[in-house]
Amino acid sequence: MNKNRLLQLLMAHRDRPVSGQEISDELQVSRTAVWKQIEELRKNGYEIEAASRRGYRLVRFPDRVGTEEIMLHLTTERLGCSIIYNDTVTSTQEIVREQAEKGGVEGLIAVANEQVEGRGRLGRSWQSSPEQGIWMSLLLRPQVPPRYAPQLTLLSAVALAEALDGYLPEPTAIKWPNDIRIHKRKLAGILTEMQADMDEVQTVIVGMGINVNQADGDFTGELAEKAASIRQYAGVRQSRPQIIASILKSYESWYNEYLTNGFGAVKAAWSNKTDTLGSFIQVETSRQTVEGTALCITDEGALQVQKTDGSIQTVHSGEILDGPPPE
Ligand code: BTX
Numbered sequence: 001m002n003k004n005r006l007l008q009l010l011m012a013h014r015d016r017p018v019s020g021q022e023i024s025d026e027l028q029v030s031r032t033a034v035w036k037q038i039e040e041l042r043k044n045g046y047e048i049e050a051a052s053r054r055g056y057r058l059v060r061f062p063d064r065v066g067t068e069e070i071m072l073h074l075t076t077e078r079l080g081c082s083i084i085y086n087d088t089v090t091s092t093q094e095i096v097r098e099q100a101e102k103g104g105v106e107g108l109i110a111v112a113n114e115q116v117e118g119r120g121r122l123g124r125s126w127q128s129s130p131e132q133g134i135w136m137s138l139l140l141r142p143q144v145p146p147r148y149a150p151q152l153t154l155l156s157a158v159a160l161a162e163a164l165d166g167y168l169p170e171p172t173a174i175k176w177p178n179d180i181r182i183h184k185r186k187l188a189g190i191l192t193e194m195q196a197d198m199d200e201v202q203t204v205i206v207g208m209g210i211n212v213n214q215a216d217g218d219f220t221g222e223l224a225e226k227a228a229s230i231r232q233y234a235g236v237r238q239s240r241p242q243i244i245a246s247i248l249k250s251y252e253s254w255y256n257e258y259l260t261n262g263f264g265a266v267k268a269a270w271s272n273k274t275d276t277l278g279s280f281i282q283v284e285t286s287r288q289t290v291e292g293t294a295l296c297i298t299d300e301g302a303l304q305v306q307k308t309d310g311s312i313q314t315v316h317s318g319e320i321l322d323g324p325p326p327e
Contacts, residue, residue, distance in 0.1 A: 013057070071083070073242045078106065093191065134208065138248075139204075143201070145199060159247070159253075174276070185227055214232070215232070
């Protein structure tokens with residue numbers, strides 16, 4: 001019997017017990033087989049209530065980010081079509097890169113419970129402690145010219161921020177290009193790595209790191225002042241597989257919009273959700289530091305900054321230097 005189908009059935013009836021007979025009819029297996037699978041699920045951390053005569057009810061599922069748990073919640077068509085789960089990895093970016101080289105399909109994701117060499121942008125590291133967050137990379141193969149890469153970076157921020165808002169009492173804000181913050185603390189970061197030839201992007205690997213269940217005191221050192229988790233604002237622990245499914249859903253819908261209609265709607269949504277535009281910033285690029293007011297996003301996804309002498313400079317990638325630490 002397919003364990004996943006049993007889980008899906010139990011999920012669909014979480015409000016009432018489902019009888020062994022109903023399950024065996026639905027899945028076309030014997031009641032003994034049902035009972036064996038229920039025992040197997042319990043061993044894997046699923047809490048399943050069994051009331052005599054009334055049947056089985058799924059009370060709680062484990063907070064694992066394994067393939068099965070994610071699939072239970074998935075409602076997407078393409079994203080998440082292939083899921084690679086590992087308990088511990090160096091970086092999920094590496095797992096997806098290997099798959100991409102072997103011809104992995106668009107929509108493939110790698111998820112880990114822990115990363116021991118989690119990477120941020122510009123060679124920085126990303127703290128990816130076990131159990132506490134979502135450490136996930138997504139493989140895309142968009143057929144766009146490489147100069148549009150910044151658009152995908154902004155798209156990722158919009159899709160992720162929108163999904164996370166569903167779990168928070170107040171909305172997140174995007175700091176250019178794609179930090180997701182709440183009260184100016186970093187809730188999630190995105191690392192976009194691209195392989196392209198002269199005319200076309202070959203693969204984009206979007207790495208997303210989301211702080212989910214860290215409690216006060218779990219962020220130490222520089223992160224104590226800079227980082228935040230969903231739990232700290234939502235007040236309770238959150239289900240990581242459910243959030244992963246929400247992220248993929250939101251991402252798929254923005255990605256489809258982008259591939260069909262272009263960057264317009266993404267640009268508008270990003271501009272609406274950022275707290276960067278309109279503020280005075282210092283951006284460090286690979287060549288210089290640009291200082292001025294963040295004006296707008298161009299149609300290619302770059303940032304325009306109006307310098308104090310009135311001239312306008314377009315910045316394609318860089319890092320906004322931090323102001324004083326948040327209250
Ligand atoms: P970033 O360069 O914008 O952010 C890195 C900086 O953020 C660090 O220098 C540190 O100050 C801070 N930081 C480190 N860890 C955390 C954390 N857990 N929460 C908040 N702030 C932190 C952002 O880079 C891109 C991060 C992508 C992470 C994903 S996880 C899945 C995939 N695999 C992988 O190795 N990276 C990506």
